[in-house]
Amino acid sequence: MNQDADHLIGLRDRGIHRLPVEHVAVDEIAVGFSPRTDGEDPDYVHALAETEGDLPPILVHRPTMTVVDGIHRLRVAAARGESHIAVRFFDGDRAEARLLAIALNVVHGRPLTSADRTAAARQILLAHPRWSDRAVGAVTGLSGHRISQLRKGTTADTAGHRVGRDGRVRPVDSSRSRERAGELLRSNPGASLRQIAAQVGLAPATVADVRNRLLRGDPPVPGATRTPTTRTTVPAASPTVPTVSATVPTVSATVPMVSATAPAVSATIPPPPPTALDARRPTPPAPRTSAPPPPPAPERLLRIFDSLRRDPSLRLSESGRNVLRVLSACTLVAQDREGIAAALPEHCKEPMAQLAHGYARLWTQLARELDAGEHPALSA
Numbered sequence: 001m002n003q004d005a006d007h008l009i010g011l012r013d014r015g016i017h018r019l020p021v022e023h024v025a026v027d028e029i030a031v032g033f034s035p036r037t038d039g040e041d042p043d044y045v046h047a048l049a050e051t052e053g054d055l056p057p058i059l060v061h062r063p064t065m066t067v068v069d070g071i072h073r074l075r076v077a078a079a080r081g082e083s084h085i086a087v088r089f090f091d092g093d094r095a096e097a098r099l100l101a102i103a104l105n106v107v108h109g110r111p112l113t114s115a116d117r118t119a120a121a122r123q124i125l126l127a128h129p130r131w132s133d134r135a136v137g138a139v140t141g142l143s144g145h146r147i148s149q150l151r152k153g154t155t156a157d158t159a160g161h162r163v164g165r166d167g168r169v170r171p172v173d174s175s176r177s178r179e180r181a182g183e184l185l186r187s188n189p190g191a192s193l194r195q196i197a198a199q200v201g202l203a204p205a206t207v208a209d210v211r212n213r214l215l216r217g218d219p220p221v222p223g224a225t226r227t228p229t230t231r232t233t234v235p236a237a238s239p240t241v242p243t244v245s246a247t248v249p250t251v252s253a254t255v256p257m258v259s260a261t262a263p264a265v266s267a268t269i270p271p272p273p274p275t276a277l278d279a280r281r282p283t284p285p286a287p288r289t290s291a292p293p294p295p296p297a298p299e300r301l302l303r304i305f306d307s308l309r310r311d312p313s314l315r316l317s318e319s320g321r322n323v324l325r326v327l328s329a330c331t332l333v334a335q336d337r338e339g340i341a342a343a344l345p346e347h348c349k350e351p352m353a354q355l356a357h358g359y360a361r362l363w364t365q366l367a368r369e370l371d372a373g374e375h376p377a378l379s380a
Contacts, residue, residue: 005135008096012103013328019088021057026077026085029058032066033101035112035120044110045075056321057086059104061097068097069104095127099139106141107328111306117142121150129154134339141302141335175221177202181210182220193346205342298334305331 034040048055055077058070067074068090077085090097102120105112112120121140124131125147133144133151140147177200184196185207193204193211200207210220305327314320333340344352 005131005138008099008103009138009332011100012107013332016059016088016090016100016104019090021086021088023084024060024087026074026083028065029060029074029085029087030064030066031071031074032064033061033068033098034071035102035105035116037116037119038113040071040075041110045072045079048072048076049079053317054086057088059100060087060089061094062089062091064094064097066097068101069109072110099124099127103139106139107331108309108324111310112141118146118150121147125151125154134336138332138336138339143298143335178206178210178220181207182214185211185214203342204346298331301334302331 055073056070058073059068060066061068074085090100092100102112102124106117117140121136121142124136124139128136133147136142136147137144180200181196181202184191184199193207196202197204197207202210213220213222308314308327309324311320314324341349
């Protein structure tokens with residue numbers, strides 16, 4: 001079984017949609033792998049049964065012929081008296097099938113309740129205690145802060161290292177790794193962030209934060225006490241700043257006061273040459289006249305998305321499902337924006353930023369076309 005959360009999310013968002021569709025006898029399929037603590041919803045089955053058109057294929061674990069996703073659709077087929085149902089088969093092991101059942105039910109169909117998500121998160125922490133909070137949250141639809149609360153006091157809270165969504169192992173307490181990164185940056189200012197990150201076991205984004213803290217004269221570990229040596233231990237790559245020549249005559253005691261027309265001494269001293277760290281210092285952003293409004297909370301956006309994906313008029317039409325797939329990708333950004341940014345290679349960040357700015361303008365234009373006024377769902 002692949003132990004990466006990103007692999008599981010990739011299966012959910014892309015992999016299973018590429019699987020071929022087969023038609024299987026309804027009575028050959030068993031029910032299981034449900035993440036719902038309250039079981040099936042007969043009212044939801046009745047509502048689906050009254051809709052027109054074909055329902056999307058269900059996902060079945062081939063080795064056990066057990067439903068991974070689509071129990072209500074299976075019940076609808078039986079209620080309609082249909083002998084066969086459209087099926088996509090998943091060939092992974094049972095443990096991966098259970099995780100996939102959780103991940104799929106988070107993003108479509110009848111939404112999982114908060115209790116369902118919490119129970120699912122506890123199951124994942126029990127099966128994968130070393131998964132990071134963000135990795136578990138990406139699968140269950142809960143925030144990393146909520147996963148951290150559920151982890152406390154359990155066996156999953158004792159591991160010294162955790163596996164992120166990308167499969168990389170990182171320490172829970174990064175203080176020593178940050179200090180080591182600071183030492184490497186001081187001794188070799190020209191080293192790349194990725195080189196240092198690989199040596200100390202941190203993400204490149206974390207090493208970048210350490211570098212910026214050193215440039216400001218702060219300690220590499222947030223919250224640590226600043227020491228007088230913090231600024232002076234970062235070496236400069238250029239020669240030392242030239243000092244005033246020893247041949248400059250000493251001012252005699254009989255020399256009168258400098259007149260108002262005399263040139264300022266400081267104007268004749270050239271500025272020090274830039275150092276290697278100065279060249280790597282990020283360009284400060286242009287000043288803004290006013291701060292942009294904060295984005296809506298991810299939980300609020302998720303609730304709005306949940307209400308949309310429950311709407312049969314979207315779920316049961318091809319165009320509606322395309323819209324929901326786009327919105328599903330947007331929820332991933334809302335839930336793990338920082339993780340996505342940290343996982344990007346350095347050379348991809350600028351083009352990614354250009355895309356994000358462009359898409360943001362298109363989304364803003366679409367929002368204005370849909371509703372010229374304020375969105376009550378986002379401002380409530």
